[in-house]
Amino acid sequence: MINFLPLIYEDELFFSVISRYKQICGMGSKRALEMDLFRIYKRMGRKSVLFPQYLDTFVSNLPPTSKLSIKDIINKHTMHPFYTSFFSWEKTQLVFNAMKKGYGRSIENMVGLAGSKVKSTNYLRYCPMCFREDMEKLGESYWRRLPQVPGALYCPIHKVLYKDSKVVITDCRNDFYCADEDTCNTELMVDTNPIQFKLLNLRYLENVSYLFKQNVNRKDLTFIINFYVDRLRERGIASTGGTLYIDRLIEAFLSYYPSDYLELMQSVVDIEQETNWLKRFVRNNNKNRSPLRHLLFLQFLGIDVEELYKTNSTTGKQTIVHNRTPKFDIEERREKWLTIIKDNPGANRSELKQIGKGLHTWIYVNDRDWYDHVTPRVKTRKQKKDSIDWKKRDEECLGLAKSAVGKLLRAEGKPIRLMPSTIRRTIGVTRWFNHAKLQKTRQYIEEITETIESYRVRKIKWAIEEMINQGEKLTVYKVQLKAGFGGGNKEIRETIASVLREYK
Structure with a gap:
C-alpha cells in the first residue's frame, strides 16, 4: 500500500x-x-x-x-x-x-x-x-x-x-521526470508571430479549457455534423435543405484563418487537393476528426464549444416538399396556353416561355405530356462561335504566369508558396486558367510549383538572410521562430540545421 x-x-x-x-x-x-x-x-x-x-x-x-x-x-x-x-x-x-x-x-x-x-x-x-x-x-x-x-x-x-x-513523451520507455531546473528553464521564447495569431490561439484555448473543466455531455458524430450544417445554413453557406456550398465554405474559412496560422495548427487547407480535410470534415462519415479541428471549425463559426453541448436538437439536411395547389382549372390553363401559341406563330419554346411566364412553368410541371403534344418545336441553327486560338492564348497565359511568379518571389515579407492557386490569385483569374489546352502554361506551373519541403527550405533561407541583415545570432531555435514554424517538429529542426551549415 x-x-x-x-x-x-x-x-x-x-x-x-x-x-x-x-x-x-x-x-x-x-x-x-x-x-x-x-x-x-x-x-x-x-x-x-x-x-x-x-x-x-x-x-x-x-x-x-x-x-x-x-x-x-x-x-x-x-x-x-x-x-x-x-x-x-x-x-x-x-x-x-x-x-x-x-x-x-x-x-x-x-x-x-x-x-x-x-x-x-x-x-x-x-x-x-x-x-x-x-x-x-x-x-x-x-x-x-x-x-x-x-x-x-x-x-x-x-x-x-x-x-x-x-x-x-513519445517513448514509453522513458522514466518519470519532474518539471525542475534539469528539464525546464525561465528563458522566454522570442515571439515573431503576428498579434492576430495570438488572439486566435488564446480564443482556441478558452474552448480547450472549457472541455477540461466541464464534464460535458457527449454528442454523437451525426448530431455534431447536423449542428454544423444548421449553423452554416444560418450563414448562407448551406441551402435550405442542408446542401453545403463547399467552395463558399473554403473561401470563408481561409478568409478567417491565415494560412501560416493553419500550418502552426497542423490544419493547412490545400484548395488544389480534391479531398482536403475541410471538405471531408463537414461530410457525415465515420472518419476520425481531431478535437483540434472541431474547435477550429467552431471558432470559425463564431460559436463557443459550450453552445454545441447545450443544444438539444438539430435539423441538418432535410427534404423540402412543395405541395402545389392549382388556383385555376386545368382546362382554363390549357386554353390560355393555346392562345399564346396561336398569337405568336413561329416562336420557339424558349420565346413562348418568356411570353407565358408562370403559366408555362405550371403546365410544364403538372401537364407535361399535353404540353409536349401541343407546343411546337422551332429548330433554329445557332451560329457557330468564332473558335479560340488556343496557341495564342497559351502564350499570353504563360506570360501572365511568369509575371505572377516574379511578383510572388519579389514580394516583401515572409515568402508565399508557389502553387497554382497563389499564381492564379496574383493574376486575378479563376480555374479556367487550368484548361487542358493551355499546355505550355500548365507545364510551366507544374514545374514551378513548390513542394511543402522546398517551400519550407525557402522560408528558412529567407529567415536566415533577414537575421543576417539585422545582425542577429543564428541558431536553429531562433531561425525556427523567425520562419514561423511551431515547436515540437523534429523534422523541421533538422532541416534548419542542414540549411544553416550552408552559411558556415
Whole structure:
C-alpha cells in the first residue's frame, strides 16, 4: 500500500504526480516504482504520459483515507476529456475503462491519435513564467495538461509562448521526470508571430479549457455534423435543405484563418487537393476528426464549444416538399396556353416561355405530356462561335504566369508558396486558367510549383538572410521562430540545421 501522495495541483498531469512521488521517495528504479504503484510485474507500466493505465489498481493501493477516485484522476489529471470530447458516450466509456483496467496497448490508437494528421507534441511543454512563479511560491513546479494540447501555442495566463522541455513523451520507455531546473528553464521564447495569431490561439484555448473543466455531455458524430450544417445554413453557406456550398465554405474559412496560422495548427487547407480535410470534415462519415479541428471549425463559426453541448436538437439536411395547389382549372390553363401559341406563330419554346411566364412553368410541371403534344418545336441553327486560338492564348497565359511568379518571389515579407492557386490569385483569374489546352502554361506551373519541403527550405533561407541583415545570432531555435514554424517538429529542426551549415 502507498503511504502517501504529494499534494496534487489543479490541472496537473497524473504523470507529474507520479514523477514528484518518485522524487520525494528517492526511488531510482522506474521498475520498482511501477511495481509499488500499479502492482505490475510484467513490463506493462506507463504506456503513455497522456493516457495512463491500470488506474483501478493504483487507487486500490492508496491509503483507506484517500478520497482520490479513478474518475477524478481521469477527468482532472489526464488528456481524456479533451481527446474524447467529440466522441459518443459509448466510445468515451471504452477509453475510460481502458485507462481504468488496462488496455495492454497504446490508448492513442483508441482516440485516433495514431492515424491522425494532427499529432501530439514530442516533448512535454510548459510556460517559462508559470515555471518561475511555481518555483518562487511552491518551491517546485509540475507538468500541466493545457500546454500538451495540440495547437496550444500561448499560455493564457501570461500570454507568452509555450516551450518544449527536455522530456520526450513519445517513448514509453522513458522514466518519470519532474518539471525542475534539469528539464525546464525561465528563458522566454522570442515571439515573431503576428498579434492576430495570438488572439486566435488564446480564443482556441478558452474552448480547450472549457472541455477540461466541464464534464460535458457527449454528442454523437451525426448530431455534431447536423449542428454544423444548421449553423452554416444560418450563414448562407448551406441551402435550405442542408446542401453545403463547399467552395463558399473554403473561401470563408481561409478568409478567417491565415494560412501560416493553419500550418502552426497542423490544419493547412490545400484548395488544389480534391479531398482536403475541410471538405471531408463537414461530410457525415465515420472518419476520425481531431478535437483540434472541431474547435477550429467552431471558432470559425463564431460559436463557443459550450453552445454545441447545450443544444438539444438539430435539423441538418432535410427534404423540402412543395405541395402545389392549382388556383385555376386545368382546362382554363390549357386554353390560355393555346392562345399564346396561336398569337405568336413561329416562336420557339424558349420565346413562348418568356411570353407565358408562370403559366408555362405550371403546365410544364403538372401537364407535361399535353404540353409536349401541343407546343411546337422551332429548330433554329445557332451560329457557330468564332473558335479560340488556343496557341495564342497559351502564350499570353504563360506570360501572365511568369509575371505572377516574379511578383510572388519579389514580394516583401515572409515568402508565399508557389502553387497554382497563389499564381492564379496574383493574376486575378479563376480555374479556367487550368484548361487542358493551355499546355505550355500548365507545364510551366507544374514545374514551378513548390513542394511543402522546398517551400519550407525557402522560408528558412529567407529567415536566415533577414537575421543576417539585422545582425542577429543564428541558431536553429531562433531561425525556427523567425520562419514561423511551431515547436515540437523534429523534422523541421533538422532541416534548419542542414540549411544553416550552408552559411558556415
